[in-house]
Amino acid sequence: MESTILKIRNLNAGYQNKWILKDINLNIEKNKVTAIMGPSGCGKSTLIRCINRMHEITPGAIFKGEIYLDDKNIFEMPPSDVRKRIGMVFQRPNPFPTMSIYENVIAGYILNGIKIKKAKMDQIVEESLKKAFLWEEVKDTLFRKGTFLSGGQQQRLCIARSLAMNPEILLLDEPTSALDPKAQAMIEELIVRLKENVTLVLVTHNRSQAARASDYTAFLYLGELIEFGKTEKIFTTPKNKKTEEYLTGKFG
Numbered sequence: 001m002e003s004t005i006l007k008i009r010n011l012n013a014g015y016q017n018k019w020i021l022k023d024i025n026l027n028i029e030k031n032k033v034t035a036i037m038g039p040s041g042c043g044k045s046t047l048i049r050c051i052n053r054m055h056e057i058t059p060g061a062i063f064k065g066e067i068y069l070d071d072k073n074i075f076e077m078p079p080s081d082v083r084k085r086i087g088m089v090f091q092r093p094n095p096f097p098t099m100s101i102y103e104n105v106i107a108g109y110i111l112n113g114i115k116i117k118k119a120k121m122d123q124i125v126e127e128s129l130k131k132a133f134l135w136e137e138v139k140d141t142l143f144r145k146g147t148f149l150s151g152g153q154q155q156r157l158c159i160a161r162s163l164a165m166n167p168e169i170l171l172l173d174e175p176t177s178a179l180d181p182k183a184q185a186m187i188e189e190l191i192v193r194l195k196e197n198v199t200l201v202l203v204t205h206n207r208s209q210a211a212r213a214s215d216y217t218a219f220l221y222l223g224e225l226i227e228f229g230k231t232e233k234i235f236t237t238p239k240n241k242k243t244e245e246y247l248t249g250k251f252g
């Protein structure tokens, strides 16, 4: 059974006096992976940064429209609530450099002033690292700095840090593009596994990654949503000429 967790309605967003995203309407289905594709500069990052209300903290950001999370407009919710329910992972792994692996995982609680008992904290750290396929590699070095880890491990640590907050949605902005092929493959597998518990929105440049890992694909071009549908359909029988050209590698 499909159910929609997030509804983006007539979303426009940009910077200073220039609109980048134009009238985006998009449904994100629960417990699925939705890939956001499109050439560099088309507005993919801007779009997902609207979804957890990060866009509006960019100086000069402009936006209008609505985004409904379970039928509640996120622009009428406290931003910190939105960011607790909708996590984000970036292209470059960004563990907090002064914190240990353990502290990184629990950082969302510390930074939000959420008080929990030590035993509960240990449990959240272990569970989150297990969910992020990292536990076995770090269980004996939890109190070393996260920055000692390899790039792929750091990215899984950032995923664990997001998962620790139990988000309903996880936004991933080109999470594997700075990683080597082996680390990429592992995170891709992880993404597919995670959808049992969380809804994923995956911005990716990597066409074969989108084809393998996503259930739905949205194709953005010059700030417009050109085509959206089941990934299999978009990749085999795209309706729009631009989508086809992009997916067959004719540009960007």
Ligand SMILES: Nc1ncnc2c1ncn2[C@@H]1O[C@H](COP(=O)(O)OP(=O)(O)O)[C@@H](O)[C@H]1O
Residues within 6 Å of the ligand: 015, 020, 038, 039, 040, 041, 042, 043, 044, 045, 046, 047, 058
């Ligand atoms: N902070 C900013 N100030 C001004 N323009 C920006 C800013 N961030 C992004 N842009 C512009 O918005 C457009 C879309 O950027 P972005 O959403 O990052 O695209 P993508 O993620 O698809 O590469 C680009 O033309 C980019 O130059």
Ligand SMILES: [Mg+2]
Residues within 6 Å of the ligand: 044, 045, 046, 173
């Ligand atoms: Mg981007």
